[in-house]
Amino acid sequence: MFGRKLPDPTAFEEAVAPYERQIYFTCLRIMGNKYDAEDCAQETLLRAYRAFLSFRGEARLSTWLYAIAARVCMDALRAKRPESSLDDLMDAGWEKEDDAPSPYMALEENERKAALGKALEELPDLFRAVVVLCDLQGLTYEEAAQALSIPIGTVRSRLNRARKMLLKQLSDYGELFLDETRLNGERRDKDELQ
Template sequence: MPTEQELVARAREGDERAFEQLVADNEKRVYNLCRRLAGNPEDGAELAQEAFLNAWRGLPRFQGESSFATWIYRLASNVCIDFLRKEKRRRSLSMTVSLDGEEGERQAELPDERDTPERHLERAELRRAVARGLDRLSPEHRQALVLRELQGFSYAEIGRALGLEEGTVKSRISRARLALRKEMISQGNFFDGTSSTK
C-alpha cells in the first residue's frame, strides 16, 4: 500500500488513480465536516466535492508542508466558509457542543436513547436551541467550534488545518463558546448558575 506522500507525488504527475485513493482515504471525514458546517447532507456533499476538485486543481501548488489530510481539511473549511458567507438563509445544525469549555468534556450531557418521550422532546429542543445559537456565530467561530467539538481536533491540529496560530484558535473557540452560552442563557435553555440558591 503506497504512503500518502507517494500517492500525492503520483497524483501531482497526473495519476488519477492515486488521487482517487487520496479521496477515498479522506472523503468520509471531509464530507462529515462539510455536512456539519453547511447544515444538511445535500450541501455538505456538494461542498465536499468542490473541496476535492479544488485539491485536484491545486495539487501542482501543494508543497507538502502539511499532510494531504490537513491540506484537504483546510480547503474544505474554506469552501464551507465561503458558502456560509454567501448563504443568506441560515441552515440549522444539529449537534451537541461543550458549553463548559472543559478539556475532558467534549459533549454536553444529554439523555440516552432509552429515556421517556418527554426526555426525547427535551433533547430535541436542546439541539434546536444549540443550532439557533450556532447560527448567530460568525462562520469563523462556528468553523473552529465544529472542528474542536465534533471532529475532536486538538488546538494544534485546528491551527494547521486553518492556517492559524494556536493562540488564535483558542481565542476563537473561547469566544464561540461564550457567545453560544450567552445565547442559550438568553433563550432560557441553559443556566449560568449565578442566580441559583443553595
C-alpha cells in the same frame, strides 16, 4: 490556461478516499444542510485534485484537506449571508455563570447528540468552523489555525467563546424541549428529567 498538469485520478482517489467521510461531515456541520454540504465537499475534493501535485506533504493530508474544506465552506457562507460582528456576539450575554446542573447531562446519548447538533447550527459561522475542526474532527490548534488561515490565539479565543455559547444552549432547559421530540418520535415529559 492550457496544458495544466493533473494527477492520475485513480491515485488521487486512493489517497483521499479514506478522508471522504470526514470531509463530507465537516462540510455538513459547517454549512448546516446536506445540499450545501455536498456542493462544498465536492468542490473541496475538486480543488484538492487540481492542487494535488503541489502538495508537498509538509502537513498531514487530512489537515490539508480540512484547510481546503474550511475555505470552501467559509466562502460559501459569506456568499449566502453577511457575517455579523463577533464583538456584538461576544457582548450578547451568552456566558453561563451559574452552577446549575445541565439537563444535557441527563439525556441519553442519542438525545445529547441531537441537542448538540442543533446547538452547533445556532452558532455563528466563524465559531462553528473552529468547533467543527477542533472538537468534532480533532485538529490541534495549530492545524485549525493553518486550515482557517488565522492566528493560533484567534483559534483558542473563538473556541473558548464557542464552547461557552454551546454550554449556554445545552443548559437552556426550556429551549431543549420547546419543539424537540425524541429520535424515535416520542415526546419527552419535563418531569422525566427531574
